[in-house]
Amino acid sequence: MHNRGKSHSQKSAEIIGQKKYTASMFGLTPEIRPSGDRMVLVEFPAEITAEINDAVHRLAAALESARIPGVGEWTPCYRSLGVHYDPSQIRYDELVQQLRQLLSSTHPYRKVAARRVEVPVVYGGGFGPDLEWVATAHGLGVEDVVALHSKAVYRVFLIGFTPGFPYLGGLPEILASPRLQAPRALVPAGSVAIGGSQCGIYPIDSPGGWRILGRTPLRLFDVRLAEPCLLGPGDEVVFCPIREEQFLKTANQVGAS
């Protein structure tokens, strides 16, 4: 970048520009503001994309490394991170400063165990009552839907709404399907479903309005375990089609619900 012939204000603008868009791991500077008096909200641009969601999870990983006293936990979402803090241990201003430092760091923070989890699924039949509907609605064969759904690599954007419920991004656009007009009173635990452009897995029996493609014998959430949640925010997920006999065998082994 040439400085010759530039006015002072132009040079300042460049320097400011360089500082703002410095090669950090987090891209553009996010907005930081209070959400109540015990949470700091760090917001990246308002879009649901893998890149932005990745920045959220990398900030969460950075917080885990930093172990800031007074920061108890954090809630990662699509494009924001809610950082819970104890005001008697750390002041708001101090926390914001530390967050900005982490955000401007070039350290390639990565989730401690960034994993790819294979989720076996029995598609269709009694396990996937909406598989045919989705196929017909998109002018596809049932096998095409299974192939498209199971070839994609999904990311866990966040875990929320019920313990262990993963919001998965990466659904092939062609499969995006509207929710049911009226939710089912009972969606069985392990159901793999589509809601809009999102894919999700119901950890427990619950009401639900998403389109059910199949069911996994894996247990998504078990309070007895030290790591109760099978999937973590930021993990990758791939679905592997299995047959019903394999479902029953695996279900017995993992003690699925």
Next chain:
Amino acid sequence: MIERVFRVIKPGLLSTLQDLGRIGYQRLGVSPCGAMDSFALRLSNRLVGNPENSVSLEITLPGTELEVMRDCEVGLAGADLDARLDSHPIACWANCFAKIGQRLIFHERKTGARTYLSVPGAFSAHYVLGSGSTDLRNAWGGLHGRSLRKGDELSAPEAKTKQTPSLWSVNPKALEDYRNPFRLRVLEGPQSDLFTAETRRRFSTAEFRIGASSNRMGYRLEGSRLNAPKAEMISDATPTGAIQVLPNGEAVLLMADHQTVGGYPKIAVLISADLPKAAQLCPGHRVRFQTVSLAEAHQALAQQEERLRLGLLKRN
């Protein structure tokens, strides 16, 4: 040795075992739960010499009746529900002794909504993810993840000493925060800029009525509709005390059992120091919200901690 302390004769409207809640798992979708009025819970425990985070019984409104199964010390803090041991009234914000065979009855609402009953050593509870609090939605923690039913029995460690422990009551100066129960202080919400100035003005001047369908997850705020923003927001973390505005203009105040993530815009968030006050409101009560600064919110919280430290007064 764990021994039975109470048998439930009448469970009351909603009696659940609670401590200060589940910390550290909101990123996995686990609601914090815990006592709606954490201030009263902490004092109830202090009255019987427990660590503040010990599992106690949260009793909602009158009607609960418990049979005493062994002599025990009892601490009571929170709403005055006209508690009696047989026919003898017992004071709230104080400890006392219950004798085997007596009935502990919560007779009538005098003030507040929720009261906390503690015994030395804490009630036995199902601990999940580090907390004995009941999670009603997921049916875990506390007593089988549900509220008390007739015939249930609550247990606790046997008394360590046979000596008659002293009588204590909470220093009245500690109860300052409950004085203006219908004025709740809030911070501007993280999405307050999505609302028009007129809507924000209306929120800070309107009177709201706590709706009948209010519960531990949240209170419906009725009587005044607000203009919800047209644009949808991307779901983000929901703090306890958040006031969300639904698409139809209704406002909801999120309480202890709230979901961790939400997609409705938050016009305001209750300051933490006023959560205990909010916990003592009943359906039908009318409230107004006053916007304060972050510094004032933190100061209020620090003052509340100071009041907790004021401690207990010995009484004869």
